[in-house]
Amino acid sequence: MTSATTPSGARRPPTPRRRVAAVAGVAATAVALGLAELVAGLLPRGRSLVLAVGDVVVDRVPGWLERAAIAVLGTADKPVLVVGVLVVSAAVGAALGVLARRRFVLAALGLTGFAVVGVVAALADERTTPWVAVVCGLLGAVAGVAVLRVLLDAAAGPVPRAGSAPPRGVDAGSAPPRGVDAGSAPPRGVDVGRRPFLTLVAVAAVVAASTAVAGRWLAASDRVERIRAALRLPRPARPAPPVPAGAALAVPGLTPLFVPNDDFYRIDTALTVPQVDPGTWMLEVRGMVDRPFSLSYDELLAMPHVEADVTLACVSNEVGGGLVGNARWQGVPLGALLERAGVRDGATQLLGRSVDGFTAGFPVALALGTQDALVAVGMNGEPLPAAHGFPARLVVPGLYGYVSATKWLSAIELTTFEDEVGYWIPRGWARDGPVKTQSRIDVPAAASTVRPGVRPVAGVAWAPTRGIERVEVRVDDGPWVEARLADSLDVDCWRQWVLEWDAAPGRHVLTVRATDGTGEPQTDERTPVAPDGASGHHSVEVLVEG
Ligand SMILES: Nc1nc2c(c(=O)[nH]1)N[C@H]1C(S)=C(S)[C@@H](COP(=O)(O)O)O[C@H]1N2
């Protein structure tokens, strides 16, 4: 018998090489740190152990060294510090991995001690919930030890069976054995355990990176949400006119006149909602202007605000779809900012840029001479929710969101349509995106069953900037019957409507069409959403019980 046996007589895998063990140690440490980040992000008032250690280092470092570091590194001192903590962690992990080859228990204790350092550093910060710091360290240590065990076992390869080929380094020169096992025996010189080991290291790396990123993102969103929750919007200098009493109909199931923020549709290209700190955020107004300038969030709040009730629609909204909503927006008229900047002759496009790289552009003329095209900071009476563009976004009545409604706005750039194009334009969507007149049946719901008798048919219709003048409903192939319109809130807003329908038993198709404020009826021609928005009439089929 050539391979080692344990006291119980089972074969023990050979010891992995130092370099392999070091990699295992680094991977285990990375998973431990990543998991600690995730737990810190998930639990209340958690603290990143890496950042906590970094903070302690800053506190302990002699003043002259700190000043020298800031002098040399400038604002990069923080990232350099974090990288430093990570590099030291990796070195410690590598050493523990090597140690773990022969003294696993010692290495496990070392990893635990390493976690304790992080926990102690976190406890030094009074913003941390103590038990959360302990849980972070504990889970990190347990995960690190477990990963180290699994990786070392994988590095050692499967326990060799009698007659199978030995791992490299042991008897590598002998000929592969013949017999029943010969076909499955790896060729000479191939490292038996290596492939699963590398796969597991890759898995550990992915787990470490994704938990760390998720944890940091959660921590950032929690922080930004707390800042946002503490904000108070200024009283608008020009509040929206009072909502007419008859603007909202009381029909169960009908979409509310103002869609609550939590129910408002959300469309964007961001994988995760950008978490923008209003304390460091700046809005630039630049490009073809005489006096470019930047505004902080506080400066934006200090300017005179207006309120505008505007229906926002997505170009990807199918006929009858839900990618449309009405809200009360508060902010600074774009016109005021453009006046301050002095738009140069020849500037034709206003391009909004987002912190996430998204861009959307529309004719400059649409921003001038109206109070309702806004840099919005408020939505339905509260600061913009993060998902809807906090701290600021654009809202322009009459345009689909993809050409106008840039969220997490970072710059307003005056340019031309020749020089710049918005994000979606090269991707097959029209350069101009005026919102098409549309109407939708909310009640009764499609494919629902209703009792016979007089029943409301109700919904919303919108043609922002033009307003809605008439809505008609048709039952099956019958005549168009005019519905009762709720009072108009604003030409930029959708309008509710209702028709009392005498529902006779059987299957029926209800169809709606709207006419905008210019007298133009909604086309019945069906077009797809691309390239410039769906058109056609919305129909629902319902069953009236017999
Ligand atoms: N930064 C950014 N802003 C964006 C988008 C985006 O993908 N990224 N999508 C736009 C589109 S297509 C629409 S319809 C509206 C939707 O705004 P909402 O999510 O607040 O409803 O945001 C617009 N603003």
Ligand SMILES: [Mo]
């Ligand atoms: Mo959209």
